[in-house]
Structure formats: structure tokens, C-alpha cells
Amino acid sequence: xxxxxxxxxxxxxxxxxxxxxxxxxxxxxxxxxxxxxxxxxxxxxxxxxxxxxxxxxxxxxxxxxxxxxxxxxxxxxxxxxxxxxxxxxxxxxxxxxxxxxxxxxxxxxxxxxxxxxxxxxxxxxxxxxxxxxxxxxxxxxxxxxxxxxxxxxxxxxxxxxxxxxxxxxxxxxxxxxxxxxxxxxxxxxxxxxxxxxxxxxxxxxxxxxxxxxxxxxxxxxxxxxxxxxxxxxxxxxxxxxxxxxxxxxxxxxxxxxxxxxxxxxxxxxxxxxxxxxxxxxxxxxxxxxxxxxxxxxxxxxxxxx
Amino acid sequence: xxxxxxxxxxxxxxxxxxxxxxxxxxxxxxxxxxxxxxxxxxxxxxxxxxxxxxxxxxxxxxxxxxxxxxxxxxxxxxxxxxxxxxxxxxxxxxxxxxxxxxxxxxxxxxxxxxxxxxxxxxxxxxxxxxxxxxxxxxxxxxxxxxxxxxxxxxxxxxxxxxxxxxxxxxxxxxxxxxxxxxxxxxxxxxxxxxxxxxxxxxxxxxxxxxxxxxxxxxxxxxxxxxxxxxxxxxxxxxxxxxxxxxxxxxxxxxxxxxxxxxxxxxxxxxxxxxxxxxxxxxxxxxxxxxxxxxxxxxxxxxxxxxxxxxxxxxxxxxxxxxxxxxx
Numbered sequence: 001x002x003x004x005x006x007x008x009x010x011x012x013x014x015x016x017x018x019x020x021x022x023x024x025x026x027x028x029x030x031x032x033x034x035x036x037x038x039x040x041x042x043x044x045x046x047x048x049x050x051x052x053x054x055x056x057x058x059x060x061x062x063x064x065x066x067x068x069x070x071x072x073x074x075x076x077x078x079x080x081x082x083x084x085x086x087x088x089x090x091x092x093x094x095x096x097x098x099x100x101x102x103x104x105x106x107x108x109x110x111x112x113x114x115x116x117x118x119x120x121x122x123x124x125x126x127x128x129x130x131x132x133x134x135x136x137x138x139x140x141x142x143x144x145x146x147x148x149x150x151x152x153x154x155x156x157x158x159x160x161x162x163x164x165x166x167x168x169x170x171x172x173x174x175x176x177x178x179x180x181x182x183x184x185x186x187x188x189x190x191x192x193x194x195x196x197x198x199x200x201x202x203x204x205x206x207x208x209x210x211x212x213x214x215x216x217x218x219x220x221x222x223x224x225x226x227x228x229x230x231x232x233x234x235x236x237x238x239x240x241x242x243x244x245x246x247x248x249x250x251x252x253x254x255x256x257x258x259x260x261x262x263x264x265x266x267x268x269x270x271x272x273x274x275x276x277x278x279x280x281x282x283x284x285x286x287x288x289x290x291x292x293x294x295x296x297x298x299x300x301x302x303x304x305x
Numbered sequence: 306x307x308x309x310x311x312x313x314x315x316x317x318x319x320x321x322x323x324x325x326x327x328x329x330x331x332x333x334x335x336x337x338x339x340x341x342x343x344x345x346x347x348x349x350x351x352x353x354x355x356x357x358x359x360x361x362x363x364x365x366x367x368x369x370x371x372x373x374x375x376x377x378x379x380x381x382x383x384x385x386x387x388x389x390x391x392x393x394x395x396x397x398x399x400x401x402x403x404x405x406x407x408x409x410x411x412x413x414x415x416x417x418x419x420x421x422x423x424x425x426x427x428x429x430x431x432x433x434x435x436x437x438x439x440x441x442x443x444x445x446x447x448x449x450x451x452x453x454x455x456x457x458x459x460x461x462x463x464x465x466x467x468x469x470x471x472x473x474x475x476x477x478x479x480x481x482x483x484x485x486x487x488x489x490x491x492x493x494x495x496x497x498x499x500x501x502x503x504x505x506x507x508x509x510x511x512x513x514x515x516x517x518x519x520x521x522x523x524x525x526x527x528x529x530x531x532x533x534x535x536x537x538x539x540x541x542x543x544x545x546x547x548x549x550x551x552x553x554x555x556x557x558x559x560x561x562x563x564x565x566x567x568x569x570x571x572x573x574x575x576x577x578x579x580x581x582x583x584x585x586x587x588x589x590x591x592x593x594x595x596x597x598x599x600x601x602x603x604x605x606x607x608x609x610x611x612x613x614x615x616x617x618x619x620x621x622x623x624x625x626x627x628x629x630x631x632x
Contacts, residue, residue, distance in 0.1 A: 013429060014427050014428075014429065014530060018427075019428060019429045019430075022424050022425075022427070022428050023428070023430070023433060025424065026421075026424070026425070026428075026433075026434075026437040026441075027437070029421075029437070029441055029501065030436070030437045030440035030441050031440075032498065033440050033441050033442075033443050033444050033498065033501070033502065034440050034443055036452075036455035036458070036459070037443070037455075039455065039458045039459070039466060040454055040455060040458055043458055051464060055463065055464035055465070055466075055468070055469045056458055056464050056465060056466050056469065057469070058466070098340070099340060099341045099344055100341070102337050102338060102340065102341055103338050103341035103342070105337070106334045106335075106337055106338040107338075109334055111330065111331075112330075112331060112334050113323045113324075113326065113327055113328075113331045114331070114334075114335065118338070118342075121342075121345060122345070124349075125345065125349035125350075127555065127611075127612050127615050127616070128353070128608060128611070128612040129349060129352065129353070129608055129611075130349075130351075130352025130353040130354070130355040130356070130604075130605075130608060131352070131355065131587070131601075131604030131605055131607055131608040132584065132587050132588065132591070132604055133355065133358070133587055133590075133591060133597070133600050133601050133603075133604035134352035134353070134354075134355020134356075134358065134601065134604060134605075135348070135352045135355075136591055137352070137355055137358065137372065137597075138347065138348070138351050138352050138355070141371075141372035142351070142371075142372055142373065143347070154344070154348065155348055157344060158341055158344045158345070158348070163341070183330075188333050189330060189333035189334050189336075189337055190333060190336070190337055193337060214446055218446070218447070218448035218451075219448070220448060220449075220450045220563075220567075221562065221563065225591070236448055236450055236451075239450050239451070239454070240450050240567070243450070243453065243454075243567070243570070243571065244571060269464075272454065273454065273458070276451055276454045279448075279451055280447065280451060283446050283447070284443065284446075287442065287443070287446050288439050291438075291439060291442060294442075294506075295506050295510060
């Protein structure tokens with residue numbers, strides 16, 4: 001890598017002026033990607049009265065920790081939602097890694113008699129699916145998972161894409177000789193997978209795991225379809241629910257609510273922004289460290305055989 | 306020892322059918338794959354039978370039976386549900402919106418990603434390039450619900466940042482969530498914004514994989530930067546480009562539900578004709594009391610079209626350049 005950079009630079013450099021232009025372009029793009037977060041954060045720490053008078057300001061005119069105080073007072077709701085988010089993310093990620101790597105390992109075995117059948121079985125859903133309604137019917141009417149944490153976990157647990165990433169990884173990085181010698185020592189396939197293949201496949205587990213973890217943490221769609229019980233709300237669905245309530249109230253003014261109830265049911269804007277911050281911060285703090293796994297996953301995924 | 310022998314034996318006696326060559330290894334692998342196999346059958350193959358719903362007038366049958374019983378005992382509707390969907394007011398609007406948005410997304414995202422990757426790869430300060438990449442990747446990790454809060458902070462009429470700037474400059478406030486003429490641009494912009502980092506990184510990865518000696522040779526021959534990009538870099542990223550294109554074409558009848566539903570603020574009536582797609586239509590139908598058969602027809606139509614377009618795109622690519630097809 002270092003050599004490539006060096007030779008590329010000495011022979012094949014862009015002009016200084018071009019380099020400066022490129023830097024400016026990317027600086028603008030990069031700031032555009034990050035600044036909304038600052039907007040939201042600044043609203044969350046602005047005094048409600050100042051918002052009412054001046055609208056949102058990037059630099060708050062009057063600071064207030066009221067929104068976070070409110071979250072602290074409502075910590076039962078918030079912590080329960082945060083607990084649900086963490087629970088779904090952790091359980092989901094573990095299940096997802098297990099399902100994807102086991103299947104990926106099986107289809108990576110060249111001698112497996114059902115390999116061809118499995119390859120098709122995994123490929124077809126990439127091209128054809130039953131559609132949103134049919135999936136809804138299966139999860140809610142046939143499996144009866146309404147208002148169950150499994151409705152949030154199972155539908156997202158596996159994907160043809162992730163299985164393919166695992167297969168490619170196992171095939172290219174796990175030497176056949178290791179597996180053969182384990183077999184000679186009398187190990188069964190389950191033991192080979194769990195005790196030999198997985199421990200040397202941490203990069204792909206990190207990739208799959210990160211895809212799954214961010215997917216679960218960010219999911220609000222499954223929740224909006226299957227979860228009505230407020231006890232099972234995750235942070236994302238809490239945020240979604242608030243947005244929904246506000247739209248509802250905006251469209252049906254005083255729809256059966258007295259002004260008093262209306263005020264109580266409407267969290268202030270800074271509170272809603274504060275919840276958004278609670279969701280974003282864990283992601284914003286972790287993704288730079290896991291970015292390389294994403295990139296390797298995306299590039300392995302785009303390699304065809 | 307025994308296991309090893311049996312696989313070897315399988316390889317030697319190749320003439321026998323596969324079930325005769327079935328070894329203990331295969332059994333173990335089958336058992337290992339069983340949970341995932343069940344997952345695929347339940348969550349991807351079972352919904353495919355949902356096709357039936359589209360051809361039925363689903364009614365609750367007396368006696369409190371389960372869904373499947375009710376479905377099987379409902380009368381057949383033939384193509385009635387499809388007819389209803391195709392002749393409804395929404396159909397052409399949905400078709401137009403879904404396809405046009407996707408075409409705009411594909412063209413703009415691909416150009417931004419390829420252009421951005423070319424620029425990033427030629428930047429001199431590698432560390433700076435890494436920092437930009439990381440910052441541009443952030444929106445990819447945000448859910449649309451969170452993005453809808455960003456957008457809300459910018460656009461909400463009374464307090465939003467953008468109206469704040471407009472009024473500060475002496476302009477009139479814009480009621481963003483009621484004016485549908487702005488939304489095609491907002492939606493396309495947000496889609497580009499969210500996927501930009503991801504797209505660039507994919508192309509950048511294939512650019513950094515190019516053998517540097519190719520560039521050295523080109524420089525020796527006096528090739529300009531533009532010529533190098535045209536004759537070395539672009540051909541090298543072509544396979545990835547074509548693959549992404551085929552996959553995007555497969556999604557041309559689908560839409561990113563959150564973008565159209567959440568970001569517009571639960572799709573208010575004022576934006577309905579501008580921001581509705583098949584997905585928002587089906588979602589709203591699921592949440593409403595619309596007959597399930599009609600919703601299934603819409604959903605099935607979308608699935609069939611997606612399948613058709615991905616096969617078509619792959620076929621077109623295979624005709625032009627057989628190397629790059631994905632199926």
C-alpha cells in the first residue's frame with residue numbers, strides 16, 4: 001500500500017490547485033453530512049422560550065438542559081425503550097451471526113451434495129420476493145408474532161446478501177487443509193464450524209454483526225407494523241410514535257383532546273430532538289471504528305464467483 | 306478416520322446418484338444449515354405463496370378459524386383485485402412516481418459515487434481523504450426516522466433553519482410540507498446525501514485495487530490524468546458499476562419506504578401525489594381497512610415487476626458484455 005501511494009504520488013500527482021479544489025468540494029460535502037446532527041443537538045439544548053421567539057438557531061441564544069432533565073424524569077419510559085433497543089440489537093445480532101455464518105459455511109463446502117440446491121435457494125429470494133403484504137401476513141397472521149419481540153428480530157435475522165459474504169469469505173480465507181485435518185481427528189461439522197472456522201473468521205463475523213447491529217438499532221419499520229404495545233417500544237419506534245402523534249394532532253386539531261391533555265401529550269421540540277440525539281450518539285461514536293468492516297463486507301459482497 | 310474415508314469414497318465412485326453418495330458429512334452439514342434453511346423457507350418462500358391472497362376475496366369465515374383456513378375458504382376473485390388496482394386513480398401516479406424517482410436516483414447516485422471516488426482516489430492528502438470518507442459515511446448509518454428529524458429541523462415552517470434564513474434575507478416563509486413542487490428535489494437530494502458515502506467507498510475500494518504499474522506505464526507514455534481515468538480507472542470499475550446498475554434496476558419498482566413516508570412527515574395529503582410510491586401505498590393500505598386482496602394485488606404486481614426488471618437488465622448486459630452479467 002505504502003509503495004503504491006509513493007509511486008503514485010511521485011509520478012502521477014494532480015496539480016496543487018486541483019488538489020485544493022477537491023479538498024474544498026469534499027469539505028463542503030462532509031460538512032453537509034455532519035451538520036444536521038449539530039442542528040438537532042443545538043435544538044435539544046436550546047431553551048424552549050428562545051425557540052418560540054427566535055425559531056431554531058445554530059448557536060442557541062439561551063441554553064437549557066430542560067430537555068435532558070425531562071428525559072431523566074421520564075427515564076422509566078426512555079430506559080425501557082433503550083433497554084428494548086439494546087435487547088433487540090444484541091439478541092438479533094447474535095442470532096444473525098449464527099444463522100448467516102452456519103449457512104455460509106455449509107454452502108462454502110465444495111463436497112456438500114445439496115450445494116447446488118442451496119445456492120439456488122439463496123439466490124432466488126434476491127430476485128423475487130412475495131412483497132411487503134405477504135411478509136406482513138406471514139409474520140402477523142401465520143406466525144402470530146404481533147406484539148412480540150421476535151417480530152422485531154426474526155424477519156431481519158438473515159439475508160441472502162450476508163450469507164453470500166460469509167460463503168465468499170470462508171471459501172477464500174479458510175484453508176481446506178485445516179478442515180480436512182480436523183475431520184481426520186474425528187471432529188464433526190458442527191464442531192469444525194464453531195471451534196475452528198468461526199474463531200479464525202472474526203473479520204467476517206464483525207462485518208455481518210455490524211450490518212445486523214446497525215440494522216436492528218435503526219429499525220422502526222418492523223416495529224411500526226407489528227408492535228402496538230408501548231411496553232415493547234424501542235427508541236426508534238418511540239421517536240416514530242411521537243412524530244405520528246404530532247402529525248395526528250396537527251391534522252385533527254383538538255381531536256378529542258382538551259388543551260391540557262394536548263400540552264401533556266406533546267413533548268416539546270427540544271425533548272424530541274434530545275431523544276434523536278440519544279439514538280444517534282451510540283452510532284456516531286462507534287461507526288468510525290467499524291467502518292473498515294463495512295467496507296470489506298461491501299467489497300466482498302460485490303465480488304461474484 | 307471413517308468420515309474421511311467416506312467422502313473420499315464418494316469422490317471415487319462418481320457414477321452413482323447423489324443420494325447413494327450421501328455421507329455422514331452431508332448429514333452434519335444439513336443439520337448445521339437447518340435453522341437457516343427454515344428461516345429462508347418461512348421468511349422468503351412462504352410469502353411467495355402470498356400470491357394466492359391476490360386472487361381471493363379474503364373474508365373472515367364463521368367459526369373463528371386461523372388465517373389460512375379463512376383464506377382457503379374465501380371465494381376466488383380471478384383478476385378482480387388486479388383490475389381494481391390497475392383502474393384505480395392512484396395506479397398511474399404510483400407507477401410514474403416510483404419509476405421516475407428511481408431513474409433519477411440511479412443516474413445521480415451513480416455519477417456522484419463514481420465522480421467522488423475518482424476525486425478521492427487522486428487526492429494528495431490521504432489522511433484528509435479518510436476523514437472526508439468517514440464524515441460522508443455518517444448519513445448512511447442514520448435511520449429515516451432520525452433523518453426526518455433533521456429535515457424537520459430545517460424545514461418546519463415557523464421555526465425551521467431554512468425559513469429562518471429566508472426571512473432574515475427578507476423573503477417569504479415557505480410552507481414546505483404543503484408545497485409539493487419542492488419535494489421531488491428534496492427527495493432526490495436526500496437520497497443522494499444518504500447514499501453518497503457508501504457509493505464512493507465501494508468504487509474507491511475497486512479503484513485502490515488497480516495495479517499501480519498500469520498508471521506508471523500510462524504516465525511514461527505521456528497520458529494525461531483524464532486519459533488515465535478514461536482508459537484505466539473507468540474500465541477497472543466497470544464490473545462493479547454494471548453489477549450495481551443491475552441491482553438498482555431490480556429495485557426500480559421498489560422504493561425506500563422511510564424516505565417517502567417518514568421524511569415527508571407521514572406523507573400528508575398535500576404531498577400525496579408527489580411522494581407516493583408503491584411501498585407507501587401498500588403500507589397505508591395495510592394500516593387501513595382496505596380489502597387485503599387488493600393490497601396483495603398491488604404488492605404482487607410490484608414483486609413481479611421487480612423480478613422482471615432484474616432479469617431484463619441482466620439479459621441486456623449479457624447481450625452487450627457477457628463478462629459482466631450477474632446471473
